[in-house]
Amino acid sequence: MSTLLGVFIAACLLLGCSHTRTGVAPKLLMPMQRQPAWLPLPVDQAAARLAASALVTNRPDLDKAEAEIDAIPKEDKPEDMDALAQDVVNATLDDPRAYRKASASLTRGFGTDPGLEARLDQVVDNDPLALAKRRNLDTWEHLWARTFNAASKPIGQAIFSGFTLAPMTIATSTAHYLASFSNDEPLSTTDRQALVLHREYLARHPDAPDADKIQAKVDKAEKKLTRTMQRRRLRAAEKALDSGNPKIAVLEAKRALFWGPHEDAETLRQIAQEDVTQIRALHQASLGAPGELTRADRQDHALAVELLNTSSTGDGLSDEMLGVLWENRDGPEGDDALFIFAIAQKESGFEEESWRTLEHLAQRDPMESTMVRHARHLIDDPWQNPYTAYRRMKARKTADQIRWRLFADYADGPKRYPNLPEPLGFALEGPGIATAFITSPMRMVFGRWKKGPDFNGPTAVLAYRYLDRYPNGQHNREVIEWLFAYEQERGNQVAALRLADFMEELDPDDRAALAEAASAQVMAAADRTHRFDRRNQTLRHAATEYPDTETGTLAGKRIRWEIEDYSAQQIRVTRSFLVENPRVAGPNGLGINPSLVDGELTNGELHAMGITLVGGRVLRFHLLAESGKDTELPEDVDQAISTERLAQLASVLDETSRRNQLIDPDDTLEHDADRDRFLERARLGLVQRPDKRPTAQSTYVYQSMRERYGVVRGRESILPFDLVFSGNLQDLQLGAYPKWRAPKATPDAFLYR
Numbered sequence: 239m240s241t242l243l244g245v246f247i248a249a250c251l252l253l254g255c256s257h258t259r260t261g262v263a264p265k266l267l268m269p270m271q272r273q274p275a276w277l278p279l280p281v282d283q284a285a286a287r288l289a290a291s292a293l294v295t296n297r298p299d300l301d302k303a304e305a306e307i308d309a310i311p312k313e314d315k316p317e318d319m320d321a322l323a324q325d326v327v328n329a330t331l332d333d334p335r336a337y338r339k340a341s342a343s344l345t346r347g348f349g350t351d352p353g354l355e356a357r358l359d360q361v362v363d364n365d366p367l368a369l370a371k372r373r374n375l376d377t378w379e380h381l382w383a384r385t386f387n388a389a390s391k392p393i394g395q396a397i398f399s400g401f402t403l404a405p406m407t408i409a410t411s412t413a414h415y416l417a418s419f420s421n422d423e424p425l426s427t428t429d430r431q432a433l434v435l436h437r438e439y440l441a442r443h444p445d446a447p448d449a450d451k452i453q454a455k456v457d458k459a460e461k462k463l464t465r466t467m468q469r470r471r472l473r474a475a476e477k478a479l480d481s482g483n484p485k486i487a488v489l490e491a492k493r494a495l496f497w498g499p500h501e502d503a504e505t506l507r508q509i510a511q512e513d514v515t516q517i518r519a520l521h522q523a524s525l526g527a528p529g530e531l532t533r534a535d536r537q538d539h540a541l542a543v544e545l546l547n548t549s550s551t552g553d554g555l556s557d558e559m560l561g562v563l564w565e566n567r568d569g570p571e572g573d574d575a576l577f578i579f580a581i582a583q584k585e586s587g588f589e590e591e592s593w594r595t596l597e598h599l600a601q602r603d604p605m606e607s608t609m610v611r612h613a614r615h616l617i618d619d620p621w622q623n624p625y626t627a628y629r630r631m632k633a634r635k636t637a638d639q640i641r642w643r644l645f646a647d648y649a650d651g652p653k654r655y656p657n658l659p660e661p662l663g664f665a666l667e668g669p670g671i672a673t674a675f676i677t678s679p680m681r682m683v684f685g686r687w688k689k690g691p692d693f694n695g696p697t698a699v700l701a702y703r704y705l706d707r708y709p710n711g712q713h714n715r716e717v718i719e720w721l722f723a724y725e726q727e728r729g730n731q732v733a734a735l736r737l738a739d740f741m742e743e744l745d746p747d748d749r750a751a752l753a754e755a756a757s758a759q760v761m762a763a764a765d766r767t768h769r770f771d772r773r774n775q776t777l778r779h780a781a782t783e784y785p786d787t788e789t790g791t792l793a794g795k796r797i798r799w800e801i802e803d804y805s806a807q808q809i810r811v812t813r814s815f816l817v818e819n820p821r822v823a824g825p826n827g828l829g830i831n832p833s834l835v836d837g838e839l840t841n842g843e844l845h846a847m848g849i850t851l852v853g854g855r856v857l858r859f860h861l862l863a864e865s866g867k868d869t870e871l872p873e874d875v876d877q878a879i880s881t882e883r884l885a886q887l888a889s890v891l892d893e894t895s896r897r898n899q900l901i902d903p904d905d906t907l908e909h910d911a912d913r914d915r916f917l918e919r920a921r922l923g924l925v926q927r928p929d930k931r932p933t934a935q936s937t938y939v940y941q942s943m944r945e946r947y948g949v950v951r952g953r954e955s956i957l958p959f960d961l962v963f964s965g966n967l968q969d970l971q972l973g974a975y976p977k978w979r980a981p982k983a984t985p986d987a988f989l990y991r
Contacts, residue, residue, distance in 0.1 A: 266859050266877055268829045270886075281307065281315040285323070292326045300327060318351045325358070334442065338362050356900045366442075367452075370435035376428040376981040383978040386959075388415035394975025395964070410669055417666055420657040423469065425462035427983075430990040433459040468494045468503065473657075475506045484513035537562060541574060573599060573609035580613070589712050593623065624704035625713050631700050632720075635693040642691065643682055646674045694724050714740075731755040750786075757784035761793055770804060771932035806853025806928035807916055807936055811891065813848040814942035819894050827890035829883065834861075845872035851916070852876070853928035855884050881923045888920035895940065904951065905943055912936035 278286070288303035307315070307323045321344060328340040341361045363369075392411040396404035425433070436456050440449060471494035478486035491507035494500055544559050576599050584592035596613045604610040620627035642649040648671045652663035664671075701717045708714070718740050725734040735756040738744050757780050764776040777793045777800075784790030816823040816835055823830045834844040845860040846868040852858050857879055860872035879887075892914075898905040913936040919925055943951070959976040 265831050266834065266875065267879065267883075268825065268831055270829055270880070270883055271825045279314070281310050281319060284310065285319070288323055288326055292330050295330050297330075300330065318354060321351075321354060325354070335365075338365055352901045353897050366435040366439040370432040370439070373428040373432040373435065377426050379981050380426070380428070383980040384415065384418065386976075386978040388412070390975040390977065391964075391973065394962075395973030398972045398974060406669075413666055414654075417655050417658060417662075420655050424465040425459060427987055427990045428981075429459060430463065431984070431987070433463065434990070464497045467497045468500050471497075472500075472503055472506065475503070475510070479506065479510055479513075484510040484517070488514060538574065541578075545578075573602065573607040577609045577613060589708070593617065593626065620700060620703070621707075624700050624707055625711070625717075628697060628700040628704055628717065631697045632694075635697055639693045642693070644675055644678045645671060646678075646681065648674050692728065698724055729759075731759050753784055754787045754789060757787040757789035757793070760784070761789050764793070768937050769932050770800070770935060774800065804930075805850075805856075805858075806930045806934070807851050807912075809851040809913055809916065809936050809938050809940075811848045811850075811940045812942065812945060813844045813846050814945050815940045816844070816848060818942040818944070819898070822887075822890050822894050826886070827894075828887045834859075839866045847872055851920075853916075853930070854925050855879055855881060881925070884925065885921050885923055888917040891940070892917050892921075902943075904947070908938070910936050910938045913938040 284303055284306040288300065288307065291299035291303055304323055304327055307319060324344055325341070328337055328344065331337045331340065338361060341358045344358060388411050392404065392407040395407055433456060436452050436459070439446070440452055440456065443449065446452075471490045475487045475490035475494065478484070478490060487510035488507055491503050491510060494503035495507070540562075541559060544556065576595060580592045580595035580599065583589075583595060596617055599613040600610055600617055602610050604614075616622045617626065638649065648667060651660075652667035652671075655663050655666065658666075698721060701721050704711060704717055705714065705721075711717075718737050722734055722737040722741065725731075725737065731752060735749075735752050738749055738752055760776060760780040760783070764773050764780065767773040767776060774797060777797045780793035781790050781797060785794075811822070813835060816828075816830065821827055823835060828849070830844075830849075833841045837843065839862065843862045843866070845862050847860040849860065850858040855878050856876055859875045859877065861875060862868070863870045863873055895907045899907045912934055915934070916925075916936060959978045962973075962975055962977045964973045964975075
């Protein structure tokens with residue numbers, strides 16, 4: 239018996255030894271290394287004197303301190319000390335041009351700090367004249383790219399598709415190339431950027447030797463800018479005048495005249511002002527009362543008085559008034575009675591009959607009766623008559639959809655060259671329109687899986703408006719069924735479920751499946767929400783609105799979990815980032831136990847999620863679970879650290895991230911004000927009272943370059959063009975041709991459009 243027991247114990251020990259466990263490291267953090275007291279070296283003292291002299295711009299002391307640093311042997315000072323000292327001296331120069339020139343000539347030999355090198359490059363590149371020249375070159379490069387591509391595309395298509403259609407293809411491309419200049423403005427966006435840079439240069443250096451030359455360029459560009467802005471405002475004024483908005487046309491014409499005198503702008507302003515004056519005169523005339531009441535006016539007055547007297551009591555009109563209305567039923571006065579009768583029909587629930595009465599009234603001559611325009615207004619007003627507007631919009635959008643299926647992007651006519659006359663635009667786009675129409679059957683077959691425009695959006699707005707205004711309307715069933723199909727088609731299961739509650743014939747199983755889909759949609763919306771309070775609100779909605787669904791139950795559990803684990807901050811540093819930036823993980827930063835990031839599962843390992851700054855002085859360590867897989871949820875361990883360690887971590891983390899961004903432009907540090915605010919307070923030791931407002935929480939994640947871009951980072955080709963293979967249903971042609979890349983827009987280009 240004892241032998242069997244010994245064998246069993248040995249087997250258990252063997253199995254236990256063969257199973258790998260991650261466990262938890264004995265210590266998450268290593269003890270902080272206190273900096274030993276040190277005596278400043280001669281190079282330190284010289285650097286301090288250099289900095290003090292630079293702050294007060296004491297040139298003799300500055301030169302003396304620089305000479306002291308130069309005299310120190312290289313082995314007794316850092317490799318980049320000479321470059322740093324020279325840069326401090328250069329920074330005291332008053333003229334930015336001299337500073338850029340000195341920075342450009344500064345020797346950056348082997349061992350120079352890459353951060354200093356990148357910063358010096360930024361200083362050298364921040365030359366207004368050089369930047370302005372680059373922007374002007376961008377303008378010409380845009381023109382060259384357009385010309386090159388206009389020639390290469392038809393030639394490439396001709397090589398693949400045969401030279402039979404080459405003459406027509408080349409002629410079409412040439413015509414479009416010439417027509418594209420109609421969209422150009424006198425001053426392009428890049429030239430406008432150059433204008434601002436030239437102005438900046440003149441403001442900084444008004445006495446520069448080349449000031450007169452730069453001023454001439456500014457004057458020339460400002461004339462183009464004036465023509466550009468006047469042309470924009472004139473187009474807006476013409477569009478407003480054509481659409482019946484003379485007030486807007488007057489405003490746009492005045493904005494054009496702001497840039498200087500312009501004959502066309504003045505003419506447009508006068509025409510629009512005359513229209514405004516005429517409209518105001520008509521409005522003023524409509525407010526005037528006649529000097530003497532006619533028989534019809536007296537009857538209208540009596541009818542108005544009796545309507546006011548009976549509206550609050552619910553009584554009908556008197557027999558005398560009914561008799562007067564009956565006697566004048568075929569005259570203009572009869573229209574008043576007909577209008578009142580239509581309103582009474584509507585209020586009594588006879589909706590369809592009421593609109594038929596108004597339609598009958600609207601057919602009469604508006605010059606003989608003032609009630610005709612009132613009837614027509616009620617019929618055409620989408621707020622007063624939403625059902626008719628819904629039917630009209632439905633028919634209109636159905637026609638738009640058919641037209642889009644037939645003509646694709648040409649459904650609304652040629653829009654590529656809005657500044658050309660419309661007949662010329664149709665002539666240029668004629669081959670494309672014909673090709674689109676011929677290939678429409680293929681698009682109808684293969685285009686089902688391609689998401690097209692939402693043509694029924696405006697129709698749905700009118701349908702919901704009808705249900706809101708007439709909850710018991712005669713057409714509710716028809717409208718609800720159409721809306722239900724529309725919402726399901728576009729994947730809005732929440733709205734479809736609300737509509738399903740008004741459809742008694744819907745199968746209970748179908749409704750249950752719809753409720754599950756709606757709750758999943760709400761849960762997905764919660765997952766996309768970063769702010770805790772808004773996410774919590776969305777989860778509560780899912781839990782209360784869909785309590786009988788699996789997703790609704792999960793939402794309720796998730797609310798409890800998030801409330802229990804809520805933290806003031808969620809700033810996460812991944813394991814890969816710590817490995818890629820050992821300065822952050824090392825003793826001068828976080829001081830994490832090296833065994834947590836050494837890849838050995840037997841002594842404990844950090845999960846791929848890394849660590850999280852949860853607010854205050856608390857860090858949350860995400861450790862690998864027992865399985866040792868990053869795909870499983872981590873085991874979280876919270877640990878409070880000292881204020882000194884937190885300040886050290888915040889400083890090194892922020893400094894390292896910004897230094898990486900300076901050295902590698904792809905290693906960007908995204909903007910996050912809440913993150914910066916927390917790190918700043920952490921550096922100052924002001925985190926004893928965490929800010930628990932949801933609006934102050936940051937969810938920023940520090941990721942490594944491999945996590946961002948993968949194993950191989952995509953690089954732009956060194957060639958100025960790309961090889962493009964084209965082939966689509968639009969032109970039924972195949973082609974391969976080089977496409978010249980246009981210059982990329984600068985981040986501030988949107989300010990100059």
